[in-house]
Amino acid sequence: GQQVMQIPQYQHVQEGEDFTTYCNSSTTLSNIQWYKQRPGGHPVFLIQLVKSGEVKKQKRLTFQFGEAKKNSSLHITATQTTDVGTYFCGQRGGGGSNYKLTFGKGTLLTVNP
Amino acid sequence: DTAVSQTPKYLVTQMGNDKSIKCEQNLGHDxxxxxxxxxxxFLKIMFSYNNKELIINETVPNRFSPKSPDKAHLNLHINSLELGDSAVYFCASSRSDEQFFGPGTRLTVL
Known part of the structure; x- marks a missing residue:
């Protein structure tokens, strides 16, 4: 099935620094979803992008979908300790099923207060 | 009100045992x-049901058997548990794009 590669695997920042995680695919993605999982918690949906070049913002979070729809990024401005967690990207659909969500391996963000 | 609930939250058992995890959603999702x-x-899909019909069955050992008695419930039964089955199992539901996850069941096989 189609795989999405996510980098970096880990990122440690000082509170107030910015953070970016990247999601890449060798083939065109029909959409990209982002989820956040707090330590000990469950994945929570953040956003879905479907259009080429799309940019969406949620407060300090900025999500981008590449022009070729082969990559996406999540950027957090001025991180806070509440941003700690693992951020997953994933594509919904593929493998013959519109319901299947294939996740990247995630980026674990830790924030030093 | 919990949208997607799972029981139990923790499950510790011996190798070779059979166990079940239950999931319920009150969101009206199909x-x-x-x-x-x-x-x-690493988060990997195992199964998916739509209106009680199995629509996704990834490469999962046949010791794992999902059952959906109705649209609001999806249970997972695991036979002959092995050490490698130790993991956190998440149930989720969706109507369209967004998936809502349950709190997870941490399974430890000793």
């Missing part, structure tokens, strides 16, 4: 899922 998250946090 589609439900089971995911496995291993120790490296």
């Amino acid at each position: 589609t439900m899922y089971w995911y496995k998250q291993d120790s490296k946090k």
Whole structure:
């Protein structure tokens, strides 16, 4: 099935620094979803992008979908300790099923207060 | 009110045992899922049901058997548990794009 590669695997920042995680695919993605999982918690949906070049913002979070729809990024401005967690990207659909969500391996963000 | 609930939250058992995990959603969604998250946090889909019909069945050992008695419930039964089955199992549901995850069941096989 189609795989999405996510980098970096880990990122440690000082509170107030910015953070970016990247999601890449060798083939065109029909959409990209982002989820956040707090330590000990469950994945929570953040956003879905479907259009080429799309940019969406949620407060300090900025999500981008590449022009070729082969990559996406999540950027957090001025991180806070509440941003700690693992951020997953994933594509919904593929493998013959519109319901299947294939996740990247995630980026674990830790924030030093 | 919990949208997607799972029981039990923790499950510790011996190798070779059979166990079940239950999931219920009160969101009125048609589609439900089971995911496995291993120790490296990799989240992988196992099964999906839509209106009680199996629509996704990934490469999962046949010791794992999902059952959906109705649209609001999706249970997971595991036979002859093995050490490698230790993981966190998440149930999820969706109507369209967004998936809502349950709190997870941490299964430890000794």
